[in-house]
Amino acid sequence: MKFLGVFAALTMLVAGTAQAAESVTVTDVTGREVTVEVPVQKVILGEGRLIYGLATLDSEDPFERVVGWRDDLKKADPQGYGLYAAKYPRIDDIPTFGGIKDGTFNIEQAISLNPDVVIMNLEAKGATEEGGFDEKLAAVGIPLVYIDFREAPIKNTETSMKILGQLTGKEDRAAEFIKFRSDHINEVEKRLREANPEKPDVFIERAAGYSEECCMSFGNENFGKMVEMAGGVNIAAPIIPGTFGTINPEQVIASNPDQFVGTGGDWEAYAPGMGWVPVGPGADMTEAKRKLDGLMERPAFTGIDATKNxxxxxxxxxxxxxxxxxxxxxxxxxxxHPDLFADIDPEATFKELHDRFLPLDYKPGYFISSSDTATN
Incomplete structure (x- = not known):
């Protein structure tokens, strides 16, 4: 009788678990309708940096669902990877993949992991379809969902977070994050709309110092759009038709921007010894300041107003x-607009994001200016 009681309890537990699963139709950022059994338990991330979004929902353990992921996080964000690895050392054992676009993604390995869903960044869609990976996954009943934090993040981030909420069964958590994000954006836009200040010309350089060539930048999306939302004029917008592109040094000189914003990170794995500025969580700010100063010694930047001021x-x-x-x-x-936003503290905003949504303690080091007194 005791055995039968235990068996009955186990049967009820399994039945409850089965009932918890639900078949839903998810509309991804491309408009594709995809049927997925949710909440998903086994996920493949087509890009490792998609963990940034998943971590805001699975805050106790961002890797609990991840059975495979692309190998980019360790190279593109070694500081962040190190923090996650220190807390979740098993991430070093998660199977890794190459990229779809460079042809090193192993579809057979992905299928062998039997995931409930494969999540891809939007930029991989063309290569995924060209390689027939979407058809191969569909043939074995593995759903493929696209989200986007890169190609058009201002347009697609909210939708992407809602999708992650649907897939994980954490819609309420996703809604909380979306509200936190939108409240901060709305406050910036409200102040700019009401004050209508003069907008500075801004040059945003993508991966500044990554190579000896100048200059990668952004068009009307991603950082280019963020510059506009922050009350600046993106000088590359009329030149670059899409999200990403380049402008030549002569165009920078002719535009004579009032402000320069470069993006940086620790890219020793990709471009060893180059002039990139190693900002990121817990960055060595003395070294970051040294390399920031070096950026402005390039011929295109020595005479512009941003450097002079x-x-x-x-x-x-x-x-x-x-x-x-x-x-x-x-x-x-x-x-x-330092006067208009004197009371705004982005460091405090990012710390609150960590405290409320992420499993890691906040470590400063994400921003640096030439006027900063850099100490660690």
Whole structure:
């Protein structure tokens, strides 16, 4: 009888678990309708940096659902990877993949992990379809969902977070994050709308110092759009038709921007010994300041107003590929319009984000300016 009682209890537990699963139709950022059994238990991330979004929902353990992921986080954000690895050492054992676009993604390995869903960043869609990976996954009943924090993050971040909420069964948590994000963006936009200040010309350099060539930048989306939302004029917007592109040094000189904002990170794995500025969580700010000063010694920048007036800044590059963009919008607004945003504290905003939504303690180091007195 005792055995039968235990068996009955186990049967009820299994039945309850089965009932908890629900088949839902998710509309991804491309408009595709995808049927998924939720909450998903086994997830493959087509890009490792998608963990930035997932971590805001699975705050106790962002890796509890991840059975495979692309190998980019360790190279693109070694500081962040190190913090996560210190708290969740098993992440070093999660199977990794190459990229879809560079042809090193192993579809057979992905299928063998039997995921409930594969989540891809939007930029991989063309290569995914060209390689027939979408058809191969569909043939074995594995759903593929696209989200986006990079191509059009201002347009797609809210939708992407809602999708992650649907997939994980944490819609309320996603809604809480979305409200936190939108409240901060709305406050910046409200002040700018009411004050209508003169807007500085801004040059935003993507991955400043990553190579000897100049200059990668942004068009009307991603950091280019964030500059506009922060009350600046993106000088590259009329030149670059899409999200990403380049402008030549002569165009920078001719535009003579009032403000310079570069993106930086620790890219020793990608571009060893180059001039990138290693900002990020817990960054060595003395070294970051030294390399920031070096950026302005390049011929295109020595004579521009931004350099003459000390309006030289670098921000963490991964704001461009995460749902945390509202923090850097605040920071740029404070740089562009210091009087209007004197009481805004982007560091406090990012710390609150960590305290409320992320499993890691906040470590400063994401922003630096030429006027800063850099000490660790």
């Amino acid at each position: 000390g309006n030289i800044h670098v921000v963490w590059h991964q704001f461009y590929n995460s749902p945390y963009q509202f923090v850097v919008i605040e920071q740029m607004a404070k740089w562009f």
